[in-house]
Amino acid sequence: MSLSSLPTAAAEYDWGIVWDNRSMLLNGLVTALEVSAVALIISMVFGMALALIRLGRAPFSWIAAIYINVFRGVPALVSVIWVYFGLALVLDISFSVFQAGVIALSLLYSAFLAEIFRSALNAIPKGQKEAGLALGMKPVRIFFSITLPQATKIALPNVGNMFIGMVKDTSTFTVIGLLEVVRVTQNLVAETFQPFVLYTAAAALYVFVAFVLDFLFRLAERTLDTPPNGALSRGLRGRKQRRIQALIDAQPSVRPSTAT
C-alpha cells in the first residue's frame, strides 16, 4: 500500500472496527496460541532428546549438532512453505495448515530448545551425577530424579522466551492460509481499508500475549524456588514439607547430645 493512499487525518482512523471484529481477531490469537503450545510440547521432547544426543557419543553427537545448526538458521516462513508445499510436491504428503504450522515450528524450535537444555544440563555440577552413581543409582534414574529437576529450573526462563518467539513466528503462517492473527488482519484490511488501525491492533495483541506469557513463566519459575517461596509455591509444594514435618513430630525424642 503506498503512502498516498493512507488516511491523512486522525478522524479517518476508525478504531471501532477493532472492537467490531474482536471475535475474529481473538480467534486468530487462539489459533496462534494453539499451534505454538502444541509445537512447544513437541519441541521440548525433541529438544531434550537432541540435547542428550548432542552431549553423548560421536558420531550421533555430530548428527545432532548438524541438525541444530541447520534448523536454527532456517526462518519460520521458509520452514512452513517447505513443510506445506514442499513435502506435498516431493513426497505427496499433505498436511492441514494447522499440522504444517506445528511441524514447521517444531523443526526449528527443537533446535533452539536443544541448545537451551544442553547448557542447562551442563550447568549441573558434576558432583550431582557422581553422588547418584556412588549411591548405586542407575543412570536413567539419576537423570529423572536428580539432573532433570535441576536443569528444568535453569532452562525455564529461556523456554518462556522461546514460547514468545514461537507465537510471533506463527504470523508468517499467513502464507499457507492459517487463520492466525496476521491472516485475520489481512482479511479485515481487505474489507475495511484500515491497515494502520488493524495492524496496530495486531501488534497490541502480540505484545499483550508476550506480557501474559512472561508473567506465567515467572510464576512457574517461582513455584520451583527452593525452599518454596511465596504463597503459590508453598501451596503447591508445601504439602510434602508438611508431611515430613509431621513425620518428624511423630518421632521419639530427638537425641539430646547434638544441639544444632
Added chain:
Amino acid sequence: MRAATTVPPTQHDSPETAGAHAPRPAGQPVVELRQIRKSFGDLEVLKGIDLEVHKGEHVVVFGPSGSGKSTVLRSINLLEPPTSGSLKVAGVEYGPGLPGESGVKKGKPLDLRRSVGMVFQSFNLFPHLTALENVCLPLRSVRGVKRDEAEQRSADALRRVGLLPRAAHFPGQLSGGQQQRVAIARALTLDPEVLLFDEPTSALDPELVGEVLSTMREVAELGMTMVIVTHELGFAREIGDLNVFMEDGVVVETGPRGFFDECHNPRTQKFISAVL
C-alpha cells in the same frame, strides 16, 4: 601396609607381623587393591597401589595435594576406573585386572557401588530435595523400599546424626557441617560394606569440622569399615587402624596404630611434623 604383591594370597590367614601394637584382622579383605595404576593422558597419577582393607578396619590415607589419595579412593567405587590393576571388593573382581591375568569374572560397577558408600568433600547433596528426601531417594530407587518405610528409616538415620529436626530443610538452609552429616546419613542407610570419605572436612569452616568428625567417630564405633582421605592428622592418629602415607602416586609408608609417632621414612616424618 605390607604390599599385597609381597604377601602371597595364601598367607592372608597367617598372623600379621607388621602391626606391633595391634595385629591387623585376618581373613578375606573387604577391599583389596593390587597394582592399581591410573593415567590421565600422559600423566600417571597412580603408579601401582596395593592396599587391603579388612572388615571393621579404619584406614586413613594422607599425603600432600596431588599425591593421588583421592584417586585411590575414587577407584575403589570406580568413579575413577583404574587404567590397570586388580580391584576386589567383598570377594568380587571389578578392575581391569593385572597384566597377564585374564579370564577373571568381573562384577558390574552398579553392584560394586551398591556395596560401597561414599562421602564427598563437597557433600553433593541434591539441592532440590529436603534432607529427608536426600536420604530417602537412594533407599527407594536402589533398595526399592516402599515410601513409608523409607521415610521412617531416613528419619532414623537423620536422628543418628542429630539432624532429625532439620529433616524438612533443604541443603541450602543447612550449614556445611550439617550438610555433610546428612550426606553421611545418606550413605549409611544403604548399609555399605565399606564407607569411603574423600576429604570430608576440607570444604568446611574450621568451627564446623568438629561436628563432622564426631559423627564419623560414632560411625567408626558402630564397626563400619572406613577408608578416609583426610588432612585432619589429629583425627587420623586417633582413629586410624592402618595409616597410609602417599606421595606422587605411590604409597611411601604404611603403619598401624601409633604410626604417627613411629614412622621411619624421613619424608613421612617431615610431612607429619609439618602438619601436626
